[in-house]
Amino acid sequence: MEYREFLICLNAIGMRNDEIDKIEFIIxxxxxxxxxxxxxxxxxxQSTYLTSKTLEKLxxxxxxxxxxxxxxxxxxRVEIITIVDEDYPENLKHIENPPKVLYIxxxxxxxxxxxxxxxxxxxxxxxGNNVLNYFVDELSKLEITIISGxxxxxxxxxxxxxxxNNNRTIAVLGNGVDIIYPNKNSSxxxxxxxxxxxxxxxxxxxxxxxxxxxxxxxxxxxxxxxxIVIEAKAxxxxxxxxxxxxxxxxxxxxxxxxxxxxxxxxxxMLIRDGATLLLTIDDILNEISELKEIHNLKRNQRNEVELxxxxxxxxxxISEGVDDINLIAQSLKEDVSFISSIITILELKGIITVxxxxxxxx
Numbered sequence: 001m002e003y004r005e006f007l008i009c010l011n012a013i014g015m016r017n018d019e020i021d022k023i024e025f026i027i028x029x030x031x032x033x034x035x036x037x038x039x040x041x042x043x044x045x046q047s048t049y050l051t052s053k054t055l056e057k058l059x060x061x062x063x064x065x066x067x068x069x070x071x072x073x074x075x076x077r078v079e080i081i082t083i084v085d086e087d088y089p090e091n092l093k094h095i096e097n098p099p100k101v102l103y104i105x106x107x108x109x110x111x112x113x114x115x116x117x118x119x120x121x122x123x124x125x126x127x128g129n130n131v132l133n134y135f136v137d138e139l140s141k142l143e144i145t146i147i148s149g150x151x152x153x154x155x156x157x158x159x160x161x162x163x164x165n166n167n168r169t170i171a172v173l174g175n176g177v178d179i180i181y182p183n184k185n186s187s188x189x190x191x192x193x194x195x196x197x198x199x200x201x202x203x204x205x206x207x208x209x210x211x212x213x214x215x216x217x218x219x220x221x222x223x224x225x226x227x228i229v230i231e232a233k234a235x236x237x238x239x240x241x242x243x244x245x246x247x248x249x250x251x252x253x254x255x256x257x258x259x260x261x262x263x264x265x266x267x268x269m270l271i272r273d274g275a276t277l278l279l280t281i282d283d284i285l286n287e288i289s290e291l292k293e294i295h296n297l298k299r300n301q302r303n304e305v306e307l308x309x310x311x312x313x314x315x316x317x318i319s320e321g322v323d324d325i326n327l328i329a330q331s332l333k334e335d336v337s338f339i340s341s342i343i344t345i346l347e348l349k350g351i352i353t354v355x356x357x358x359x360x361x362x
Contacts, residue, residue, distance in 0.1 A: 001035050001066075003034060003084055004082040004084050004085060005066055006034050006035070006037075007020065007082045007083070007084070007100045007101055008066060008069065008080060008082060008101055009038075009061060009065050009066050009069075010023065010100070011100060011101040011201075011203060012065055012066070012069045012203050013057050013058070013060040013061050013065060014057050014060065014203070015054070015057055017097050017098075017099060017100060017201070018097070019050075019054045019057070020100050022049055022050060022054070023037060023050070023054075025049070026049050026050070037058070038058060038061045069203070069204070072204055073103070073204065076105070076177075076178050076204060077105065078103050078104065078105050078177055078178065078204065079103070079104040079105075079107075080101065080102070080103055080104075081101075081102050081104065081108075082100060082101050082102075083098060083099070083100050083101075087108070088102070089102075089108060089112070089113065089223055090113055091113055091115075091222060091223050091224070091225075092219065092222045092223060095218060095221075095222040095248045096218075096247065096248070097218060098222070099201035099219060100201075101201060102199055102200070102201055103176065103177045103199065103200050103201070103202070103203070103204065104177070104197050104198070104199045105177045105178075105193050105197065105198045105199075106192065106193040106194070106196055106197030106198055106199075107196075107197055108170070108197050108199070109168075111143075111145065111168070112145045112168065112170060112196075112197075112223070114144060114145065114225065114290050114291070114294065115144060115145035115146065115147050115170070115223060115224045115225065116139055116144055116145075116146060116147070116224050116225060116226050116227070116228060116284070116288075116291075117146075117147040117148060117220045117221055117223065117224040117226070117227045117228070117241070117245075118132065118135065118136065118146060118147070118148055118154070118158045118227075118228045118230060119148055119149065119154065119155060119158075119220065119227065119228070119229055119230070119232075119238040119241050119242075120132070120153065120154025120155070120158075120229060120230035120231045120232055120236075120238055121153055121154055121230075121231050121232050121233055121236050121238060121263055121266075122151060122152040122153035122154070122155075123153055123263065124153050124154050124157075124230070124231050124263060125231065125261065125263055127231075127257065127258075128154065128230050128231035128255075128257075128263060129157060131230055131231075131255050132154060132157055132158060132161065132230050133161055135228060135230075135278075135281065135284075136158060136161040136162055136165065136167075137161070137165060137359070138281035139167070139281070139284075140162060140165035140166075140167035141298075141359075141360055142291065142294050142295055142298060143167065143168075143294075144167075144291060144294070145167075145168040145169065145170060145196070146158060146159075146162045146167065146168070146169045146170075147169070147170045147171075147172065147220055147223050147224050148169070148170075148171065148172075148220065149171065149172055149173070149174070149213070149216065149217070149220055150171035150172075150173060150185055150188060150189065150192070150198070151182070151213070152182055152184070152185075154230050154231060154238075156182075156184075156185045156188055159171055159185075159188045159191075159192055160188055162196075163188070163191045163192065163195055165359070166195065166353070166355060167195075168195055168196045169192055169195065169196040170192070170196050170197050170198075170199060170223065171188075171189070171192050171196075171197075171198045171199070172199055172200065172216050172219045172220045172223070173198060173199070173200040173202075173208075173216065174200075174202075174208050174209075174212035174213035174215070174216045175200065175202060175206050175207055175208035175209075175212065176200060176202050176203060176204045176205050176206040176207075177198050177199065177200045177204065178204045178205065179205070179206070179207070179208065181208040199219075200216070201215075201216065201219065213237060214237060214240050217237065217240050217241040217244055218244045218248070220241055221241050221242075221244045221245035221248055221250055222244075222248055222250075224245075224250065225250060225251065225288050225290060225291070226245070226250055226251035226252070226253060226284065226287065226288055227241055227242055227245040227250060227251070227252055227253065228253045228254075228255070228278060228284075229241070229242050229252070229253070229254045229255065229266065229267050229270060229275070230255050230267070231255070231257065231263040231264060231266075231267060232263070232264075232265070232266030232267050232270075233262055233263060233265055233266055234262075234265040234266055234269065235266075236266045238266060239266050239269075239270070242254070242270055242275065246275075251276060251284075251287045251288055252270065252274075252275040252276065253275060253276045253277075253278040253283065253284060253287075254267040254268075254270035254271045254275040254276070254277065254278060255267050255278050256268060256271060256277060256278075256279075307346075307349075310332070310334075310342055311342055311345065311346055313332055314328055314332070314339065314342055314343065314346065315346060315351065315352070315360070317331060317332075318352055318358050318359070318360055319360050323357040323358045323359065324358075325339055325340060325343065325358070328343075343358065
């Protein structure tokens with residue numbers, strides 16, 4: 001048994017991160033071979049350090065534990081990575097209490113290290129939805145991976161909008177990755193797998209119990225360079241994510257709202273307590289240098305593309321949010337068929353995308 005397999009086995013029998021930490025402490029303190037920790041005569045001698053519940057969990061292990069888990073993951077197309085693996089997310093390695101094991105459906109890629117998490121309340125307003133769309137669209141133009149928790153409300157809308165922009169997104173679950181919760185987000189779940197990843201620190205089959213959602217929030221914030229809170233009540237779980245982000249040394253952004261709205265109480269409190277006031281995408285670029293560099297690079301690439309006068313005029317309208325070909329034609333007093341041909345050229349040049357709506361690519 002390799003050490004990574006040892007960690008997987010501990011996770012598979014239900015060990016929490018803090019319990020694994022204690023077991024690792026015992027191994028180091030008493031110079032125990034980690035392979036022997038499942039020996040009942042060994043771990044029963046450690047009752048001073050381990051709770052009765054932890055000792056009980058150790059007794060769940062048997063020689064088929066790893067084999068059965070690997071077979072199930074193969075069947076469900078789930079990848080397992082541990083903190084000792086080279087492809088473990090770099091951003092997570094340096095947070096407090098990093099998950100020892102991650103289960104992944106989909107694919108994590110190197111570019112996901114440049115990411116932003118967006119969270120908010122389960123109940124939201126039209127204002128919150130509009131603000132969410134703006135920031136997801138702006139981040140998608142920069143091809144920044146967007147992370148959230150796939151819960152009801154803002155979280156689900158974040159993934160949905162990112163996917164509509166054909167942009168990568170990562171959902172961090174408070175249950176096993178083989179369980180879709182809430183079931184209403186099943187289409188978001190499957191689409192996220194094909195254009196990003198669904199991940200969890202919990203073994204397959206783990207049910208979505210309330211205490212697990214605050215636990216997983218440290219992973220949402222830990223994976224990203226900054227966290228945006230769109231709307232949140234005064235006691236929203238989103239504020240837990242914001243607090244964890246701050247403790248992890250990440251940037252925290254909060255969207256201001258009506259002081260009379262219960263859905264803006266949390267975000268207004270965050271701003272009062274030091275979070276960055278978020279009004280435009282520039283507020284994020286000014287705080288996170290990695291995103292600023294990407295923005296400047298794409299702007300330079302765009303400037304290098306030679307555009308005719310009519311191409312530039314159409315591009316500027318699309319940049320301003322005009323995504324209807326009839327409106328573009330009307331604004332420029334040109335024939336729709338002519339505008340359509342120019343849009344095709346712009347798409348071929350790689351500076352816009354046409355996927356239901358016309359959007360700037362760079």
